[in-house]
Amino acid sequence: MSLLFDTAFIGTHLNYWLFVILMMTGLYIVVARGNLLKKVVGLNLFQASVFMLYISMSKIAGGTAPIEIPDPNAVYSSPLPHVLILTAIVVGVATTALALALIVRINEAYGTIEEDEVLEIDRAKSLAETAREDERDNEEARAV
Template identity: 65%
Template structure:
């Protein structure tokens, strides 16, 4: 298979690296969380891609049954992972609100400076 034939995986790697870069390079805590979300989303795509069967249809058990259908298990796993991702985002945002109240800023450099002075 040609490298372009695996373009889903290229998208996964691109998103993964973008998200990871944002987590590391950005100082704003909200932007860090956005990066973390992109990073996690790339993994969701990775799972969905591996479940996809070429030419397969939706895995629904109905009167008219398809011969080839997408593997449903990775999708189910990823539903759980999405819930976990939302919970993580919620906890992170709650922490950012508290940090803003306590420090008056959500820029990492300013926070480090304040913490170092104490």
């Protein structure tokens, strides 16, 4: 427990905790908000915070961006996390586009993009279906 109150430790790990807080804000929007577009925005926030967590690992004290400069003693931050996150950003926008297309399609089919209303319509539909089936069963029983 004494580890947690060490100021040097807090100073060197604060970045991770800050990004965890941001990540959790995004996750809260995804879980708690019913609007589908807002869920996608929350997912994007979550994703951007994961990117920041990764990039903060590649930072080296006293380093510069990984672009070669004439100085032979230059210290470069690690380029590998940068490459991975570049790939992730592009994949992220592709999945965002797919999610938004799904939202447009849901709006076409249900006339709403609120999760609660979509669920209600589905419930009403399945209730009507079971009522119709019950009626059919009753009619068959009467016929027999």
